[in-house]
Amino acid sequence: MMDPKALAALGELLGDRLRTSLETRICYSYDATGKRFLPDAVAHPVDAEEVRRIVLLANRHRFPVVPRGAGSGFSGGSLPVHGGVVLSTERMDRLVAIDTENLYAVVEPGVVTETLKEEARRRGLFYPPDPASLKFSTIGGNIAECAGGMCAVKYGVTRDYVLGLEAVLGTGELVRTGVSTVKGVVGYDLTRMLVGSEGTLGIVTRATLRLVPLPEAAATMLALFPGNREAAGAVNAVVAARVTPSAMELMDRTAIDCVLAVVPIPLPEGTGSALLLEVDGPAPSVARDADRLAEVCRACGAIEVRRASDARGREELWKLRRSISPGLRRLAPVKMNEDIVVPRSRLADMFDFLAGLSARKRVRIVNFGHAGDGNIHVNVMTSGTDADETRRAEEAVEEVFRKTVEVGGTISGEHGIGIAKAPFLEMEVGPLGVSVMKRLKECFDPNGILNPGKIFLSEAAVRG
Amino acid sequence: MKDETLPALTGLCAKCGTCRTVCTLYPERKAEIAVARGKVALLEAALSGDDPDAESVQEALTDCLLCGRCERACPNQVLVEEIIMKGRADLAEEVGIPAWKSILFGKVMASPGATAAARKAAAAGERLLLSRVPTGSGLHYRFPGGLGTGGRTVPELPARGFVESLRKREAASGEVMLFVGCVFDHVFPQVGRAAYETVRASGKSVAVLRDAACCGLPAMVSGDRRSAMTCVEGNLRRLRSADPETIVFPCGSCLLMFRRNIPSLVPKGTPLHEDALWVADRSTDYASFLLASGVVDRLPEPPAGERAGEIGYHDPCHLSGTLGKGPEAREVLRRAAGSGFAEMEGADRCCGYGGTFNVRDYPTSARIGEGKVSLAARGGTKVISTACSGCVLQMRDMAARVDPSLRVVHIAELVAQALARGEGAAPRR
Numbered sequence: 001m002m003d004p005k006a007l008a009a010l011g012e013l014l015g016d017r018l019r020t021s022l023e024t025r026i027c028y029s030y031d032a033t034g035k036r037f038l039p040d041a042v043a044h045p046v047d048a049e050e051v052r053r054i055v056l057l058a059n060r061h062r063f064p065v066v067p068r069g070a071g072s073g074f075s076g077g078s079l080p081v082h083g084g085v086v087l088s089t090e091r092m093d094r095l096v097a098i099d100t101e102n103l104y105a106v107v108e109p110g111v112v113t114e115t116l117k118e119e120a121r122r123r124g125l126f127y128p129p130d131p132a133s134l135k136f137s138t139i140g141g142n143i144a145e146c147a148g149g150m151c152a153v154k155y156g157v158t159r160d161y162v163l164g165l166e167a168v169l170g171t172g173e174l175v176r177t178g179v180s181t182v183k184g185v186v187g188y189d190l191t192r193m194l195v196g197s198e199g200t201l202g203i204v205t206r207a208t209l210r211l212v213p214l215p216e217a218a219a220t221m222l223a224l225f226p227g228n229r230e231a232a233g234a235v236n237a238v239v240a241a242r243v244t245p246s247a248m249e250l251m252d253r254t255a256i257d258c259v260l261a262v263v264p265i266p267l268p269e270g271t272g273s274a275l276l277l278e279v280d281g282p283a284p285s286v287a288r289d290a291d292r293l294a295e296v297c298r299a300c301g302a303i304e305v306r307r308a309s310d311a312r313g314r315e316e317l318w319k320l321r322r323s324i325s326p327g328l329r330r331l332a333p334v335k336m337n338e339d340i341v342v343p344r345s346r347l348a349d350m351f352d353f354l355a356g357l358s359a360r361k362r363v364r365i366v367n368f369g370h371a372g373d374g375n376i377h378v379n380v381m382t383s384g385t386d387a388d389e390t391r392r393a394e395e396a397v398e399e400v401f402r403k404t405v406e407v408g409g410t411i412s413g414e415h416g417i418g419i420a421k422a423p424f425l426e427m428e429v430g431p432l433g434v435s436v437m438k439r440l441k442e443c444f445d446p447n448g449i450l451n452p453g454k455i456f457l458s459e460a461a462v463r464g
Numbered sequence: 465m466k467d468e469t470l471p472a473l474t475g476l477c478a479k480c481g482t483c484r485t486v487c488t489l490y491p492e493r494k495a496e497i498a499v500a501r502g503k504v505a506l507l508e509a510a511l512s513g514d515d516p517d518a519e520s521v522q523e524a525l526t527d528c529l530l531c532g533r534c535e536r537a538c539p540n541q542v543l544v545e546e547i548i549m550k551g552r553a554d555l556a557e558e559v560g561i562p563a564w565k566s567i568l569f570g571k572v573m574a575s576p577g578a579t580a581a582a583r584k585a586a587a588a589g590e591r592l593l594l595s596r597v598p599t600g601s602g603l604h605y606r607f608p609g610g611l612g613t614g615g616r617t618v619p620e621l622p623a624r625g626f627v628e629s630l631r632k633r634e635a636a637s638g639e640v641m642l643f644v645g646c647v648f649d650h651v652f653p654q655v656g657r658a659a660y661e662t663v664r665a666s667g668k669s670v671a672v673l674r675d676a677a678c679c680g681l682p683a684m685v686s687g688d689r690r691s692a693m694t695c696v697e698g699n700l701r702r703l704r705s706a707d708p709e710t711i712v713f714p715c716g717s718c719l720l721m722f723r724r725n726i727p728s729l730v731p732k733g734t735p736l737h738e739d740a741l742w743v744a745d746r747s748t749d750y751a752s753f754l755l756a757s758g759v760v761d762r763l764p765e766p767p768a769g770e771r772a773g774e775i776g777y778h779d780p781c782h783l784s785g786t787l788g789k790g791p792e793a794r795e796v797l798r799r800a801a802g803s804g805f806a807e808m809e810g811a812d813r814c815c816g817y818g819g820t821f822n823v824r825d826y827p828t829s830a831r832i833g834e835g836k837v838s839l840a841a842r843g844g845t846k847v848i849s850t851a852c853s854g855c856v857l858q859m860r861d862m863a864a865r866v867d868p869s870l871r872v873v874h875i876a877e878l879v880a881q882a883l884a885r886g887e888g889a890a891p892r893r
Contacts, residue, residue, distance in 0.1 A: 023520040026509045027495070027502040034479045044495070071496065072481035090494040114485075135485040326539035329478055 002040040002084065006061035010043060010085065013053050017044040017091070028086040031071040031078045032133075033337075033420065039066065039080035044091045048166060048174055048205035054087060055203065056172035058449040066451050067199040069110065069141030072133045074337050075418025077145055077198045081453040087203065089140050095119055096206070103211045104163055104180055109140025109204045116209070125211040128155035131414065132325070140204050146196035148414030150247040150321075153372025154280075157414065159195040161210045167194055167202035170445020180208050193440070198416050199451040201444040215280035218246065219290040220314040222306045223297035227272035228252050228355075232348035234275055234300035235371045239344065241296050243289050247278040248372030249321050252351060255368035256320070258327030265320055268304045275302075275371065276321050278314075324368055332364065334384035336397050341375045342409035350376060353403055361396040363389060375413035401427060422457045465510050467554045474511070476542045477504045483534035483544070488814040489527070492828050497524050500534035500544045507551050522555040522687075527825070529818035530685060532785035545786075546728070552687030561688045565820065570691025573646060573678035574698075580625060583650045587621035594618075597864050600871040604864045614826040617864040619857075625649045626656025627674055635660065638669035640753075641708035643699075643722075645715040646678050647853030648874070655856070655873075658880035659714040659750060665883055666757035671706060673699070679718040682819055684725055696726055700739040711743065714750045714876055716783035716852035717819075722747045724786055749783060750851055750876060751792035760795070763879070764886030766802025775801050775878065776808025776845035778836075778859065780852030784812060793851055793875055800875075800882040809843030810836055817858035833862040837870065847871045849878055 010018045019025070019042045029036045040063070045051045058065045064084025071078050080086050093110035100123050107116055113127075113134040120127045130149035131137060137147065143165070148157045164178025178184065178191035194202050225231040231250055238245060251259075251274045259265065267274075275297065279289040286309070294305045308314045328335055342350045351367065354376075358365040369376040378400055380393045401411045401424045411428050412421055426434050438456060441448075483500040484490055496502040506521045525548050535544040572578045594605035603620040607613035626649045635642075642663055648655040656672075664670050680695030703711060713719035723744050730740045754760050777797055783789040790812075797805040816822075816832025837859055840848055848859055848870065856872055863870040 021517070021520060022514075023506055023516045023524060024495075024497060026505055026514065026516060027497045030479050030505060032478070032480050070481050070484060071479075088495075090496075093494070112485075133481065136481045325480075326541075329476070329540045333475070 002063050003061050006057060006063055007041060009057050009061070010041065010054065013050065013057070014043055014045065017046070018042070028068065028071070028088065029080065031073050031076060033074060033076050033079070035076060035079055035419075037079050037081045038083065039086040040083045042086045042088060044088050046091045048168065051087065051168045051203055051205050052172055052174050054085065055168050055170065055449070058085070059172055059447050062447060062449065064452050065203070065449055067140070067144065067203045069138030069144075070112070070133070070136045072137045073141060073145060073416065073418065074339070075145070075412070075416040075420040077416055077418045077451070077454060078141070079419065081419060089138060092205065093138075098123060098125070098211070100125065102180070105209045105211055107139050107207055107209065109138060109143070109207065111139045113137055113139055113142055120211050121214060124214050126214040127161065127209060127211055129158045129161060139207055139209070143195050143204050143207060144197065144199045145416040146414065148370065148375065150249060150370060152370060152375075152414075153248050154244045154246045159192060162191055162195050162207060163210050164208040165191050165194055165204050166206035167204045169202045170447070170450040174205070175202070178208065182210075196416065198418060198454050200441060200454050201450065203450070215246075217283040217286045217309070218278060218280040218314065219286050219307065219309040220317045221277045221290060221293055221297070222317045222320065223275045223277065223294075223302040224268055224271045224304045225273045225275065225300070225302055226270055228351035229348045230301040231273035231275050232351060232371070234297050234302065235347060236344055237296045237300050238277070238293060241292055243279070243292050243296075245277045245289075245293065245372060246280040247276065249276040249369065250274070250347075250371035251276070251321065251324065251368040254364070254366040255324050258331055258366055259320055259323045261330055262327045263319060263323045270303060274320060276317065321368070324366075328366060328379060328381065331366065332381035332383055334382045336380040336382070336393055337415070338378040338380070338397060338400060338411075339369075339375060339413045339415045340378060340400060340404040340409055340411055341373065341413040342404055342407050344371075344374045346407040346409070347371060347374055347376075349407065350403070354378060354400070357396055357399055361392045363393045363396055365396070370413070373413070374409065398424070417455045419454060422455060425455065425457065465507070465551075465554045466557070467550050470507060470547065470550055470554070471511055473543055473547050473550075474504050474508050476540050477501065478540050479505075480539065482537055482539055486533040486537040488529050488531045488533060488816070488832060489828070492831065493527075498527065500538070500542070503528065503551075504542065504544070504547060507547065518555055518558045522552065522559050525551050525555065527821075529781075529814060529816065529821050531781040531814040531818070533781075533814070536785060549685060549687070549725075552685070553689050554687075556687030561686060565683075565686050566688055566691055569678065569683035569686060570688060570694055573682065574691065574694045576675045576677065579646060579650060579678070580628070583621055583625065587623070590618060590621065597868065599860065599864045599868040601860050601863065601873065604860070606864070614830060615865070616826055616830070617861050619651060619860055621651060622653050624653065626653035626660070627672060629653065629657070630672060630674075635670055635672040637706065638671035639709045640666070640668045640670045641703065641706055641711045642670060642672045643676065643679070643703075643711055643713050643718060644672060645713070645718040645853055647857060648714050649676075651853075652856065652874070655714060655876055658874065658876040659712070662759060662876050662879045662883060663712055663750075663753065665759045665762055666753075668757065671708060673702065673706070675702075679721040680729075681717050681721040681725065684721065684729060685819060689729065692729055696729065697736065700726070700730075700736060700743055703743050704739045708746065710753065711747045712750055712753045713747060714851065714874060716749060716780040716787070716789070717854055719747060719749050720782040720787060749787070749789050749792065751796045752789065754796050754879065755792055759879070760799040762886070763799050763882045766800065766804060766882065767885075768802065771846070772803045773806030773844060774846040775805045776840055776848055777805070777811060777875070778808070778815065778840075778848050778850040778855055779812040780850055780855045781814050782852060796875055796879060797849065800879050808840045808845040808848070810839040813839070815855045815858045815862070817854040819854060822858065829858070830862065830865065833858050834866050837862040838866050841867045841870055845870075847873060849873050849875045851875055
């Protein structure tokens with residue numbers, strides 16, 4: 001339990017924006033992993049100064065501070081695993097400015113990503129990162145986890161769009177990092193340190209984000225293949241053809257079956273794998289690129305290629321990809337949701353491995369993902385009520401990680417480490433990597449009050 | 465908590481957070497307890513013995529407009545409205561129902577006589593105590609700001625209700641039964657009258673259910689099953705024994721109550737449940753009836769070019785949500801008003817009424833409603849038409865607050881006007 005003096009001080013600072021009722025604490029105890037840990041209190045600061053004061057109090061009284069955007073993360077980043085204060089950015093949701101000449105936006109961390117994208121769109125501009133949760137996840141959360149999205153294959157991920165930050169470090173110091181300009185190299189890149197740091201080094205209170213011009217047109221294509229090998233081959237052939245699609249999503253038969261159970265989409269006989277591709281840019285080049293992609297797919301053995309360039313038609317094609325999540329839930333109640341990345345050239349091998357693993361461990365594994373960057377969402381589905389099945393599932397997950405590292409990949413493409421992958425951090429970065437990271441953590445947060453229990457496995461709880 | 469069906473219902477929630485994108489209340493509250501995910505989590509905690517304070521959980525469940533958007537957006541099809549109503553009912557057994565609710569919904573509105581008496585008293589009260597506010601829809605009276613009423617306005621109440629104005633043996637029986645509802649009987653009898661006249665234009669024999677109790681929705685959503693059953697029992701029995709082929713509801717909320725809620729309220733396997741299903745099967749909304757019965761074919765050509773696009777249609781949550789209605793009313797308006805009708809800005813935004821929500825948190829309800837109505841007005845709409853009593857009440861008040869020239873009507877009033885225009889003129893087909 002937290003020191004009552006600390007709670008009193010927080011109450012004085014925040015008034016009724018500090019809540020300690022059990023009911024409120026329950027509402028901030030979970031995220032999209034479905035796991036639950038009760039915090040001691042929930043704070044809703046409205047500006048950087050309040051965030052700073054909360055962190056200073058945390059250092060004085062030694063309580064954990066757990067920053068939270070929409071609580072929609074998949075790695076446990078916003079779970080208060082050691083109690084303490086959940087610091088919600090829900091009231092820091094102002095879109096401060098959009099500079100249409102210099103092409104950047106300044107936002108508070110609680111701004112919902114889709115809101116920014118929409119405001120940019122209205123001005124003919126584009127904030128590309130499009131994680132699947134974009135309609136409800138926040139910029140702050142996206143920055144903390146370096147969220148990706150389907151367009152990453154062409155446009156990159158969140159870190160590629162963060163020009164500068166204002167953040168409260170674990171020490172309570174309010175720093176400004178980075179620039180508002182397109183380029184800058186002035187001292188160490190603190191911005192990049194903070195992006196993807198999962199709320200363990202600092203709490204973002206303002207972000208300067210790069211915008212690009214809105215593409216003029218887009219075309220979407222759904223290619224159906226006999227199997228993963230052909231589809232993965234097509235992925236590599238697209239790269240070889242030097243066409244950069246703005247999305248390249250692969251769904252294997254397990255994912256397709258999931259969707260078909262919920263949404264009837266007619267598919268040709270013998271479909272074993274599907275590739276959803278999108279190209280964007282000036283209208284003439286979009287048409288040309290779409291033609292080339294269709295050729296490539298056919299050359300790689302596509303059974304059928306469907307195309308659309310009007311909004312409605314494109315939505316129809318996207319349905320297959322977007323309906324996977326709801327379909328998954330119907331398959332089994334508990335999902336271990338992994339987001340590995342392998343080199344594109346090893347995609348086919350990885351899919352073969354996953355199919356074999358599923359058979360060997362006798363667990364259902366559904367695979368789909370951003371094939372364009374080798375990012376596969378591996379979902380191990382269990383009933384949750386069979387202890388042996390759960391054990392086999394956990395073993396399967398560990399094998400997936402080992403294989404991923406073995407083929408030169410990484411265990412998290414866009415979800416972060418959080419608590420979900422902390423046991424495997426060392427497997428990938430090695431003990432020296434972990435040691436260097438911990439040294440940096442000491443610099444930014446010597447008392448270990450910011451989001452303890454995340455990223456590093458054996459971190460003790462903050463002494464309260 | 466005792467409801468055994470709740471764990472299976474709440475168990476479907478995957479905590480993804482999608483509900484946050486569509487919740488009408490979330491932008492006002494900016495806190496997780498406002499959205500479906502939070503409310504479901506609270507119920508899960510209560511069900512699994514975490515022991516949150518029952519009153520606080522009830523408070524959280526009550527702080528909801530029941531607009532249903534969360535349910536429609538949910539990728540796992542969690543039945544949020546059912547969960548919230550069951551939760552409220554279950555918790556009401558523990559924490560009780562506020563006295564004013566059980567008296568108003570369970571005694572006054574369950575009794576036609578008491579409702580009429582209350583109306584008369586309120587009509588006298590408003591004339592004596594409140595200040596007059598003329599609006600495009602009619603006279604309103606404003607509450608003084610100080611008393612926590614937030615300066616709300618209420619419409620001028622009539623001397624007689626619609627049903628009272630029927631002659632003794634008029635509309636006593638018929639193939640079609642009109643269930644007018646409390647508001648379109650006692651508050652806006654002109655809507656009851658317009659619905660009646662236009663439904664009669666179908667050529668079918670039309671009965672109006674007299675001595676109807678309130679449909680029971682206000683009691684049911686308050687978690688007061690007992691009061692709801694008091695309202696429901698009499699209505700069901702008399703509707704069944706009247707044996708109409710079709711029952712027409714000008715109010716979308718009443719329709720939702722009869723189509724969806726009553727069959728789940730009444731205990732299964734009882735004769736009353738049979739009646740509930742029988743009535744539900746025959747219940748239809750006003751616009752669908754006009755289309756199906758050919759009334760629209762009797763409407764004259766709408767006058768061309770007249771005030772193009774000034775009439776809009778507001779989608780009541782209760783009609784457009786579970787019941788999936790919307791195109792029907794628009795078709796009726798196109799036939800009645802021609803180019804006078806155009807899709808209005810924010811047509812499907814919730815009006816913010818939420819029934820008793822409007823009473824428990826008027827400032828928030830008014831902010832949502834003012835936003836809705838201002839958006840429509842800025843887009844050029846001068847007449848907002850709709851098909852739900854709550855929405856009419858709310859939007860008339862909102863118009864009085866932000867733009868008194870804006871008229872708010874039930875679509876039946878526009879149809880009645882069109883029919884009257886056609887008197888003497890050749891019918892369209």
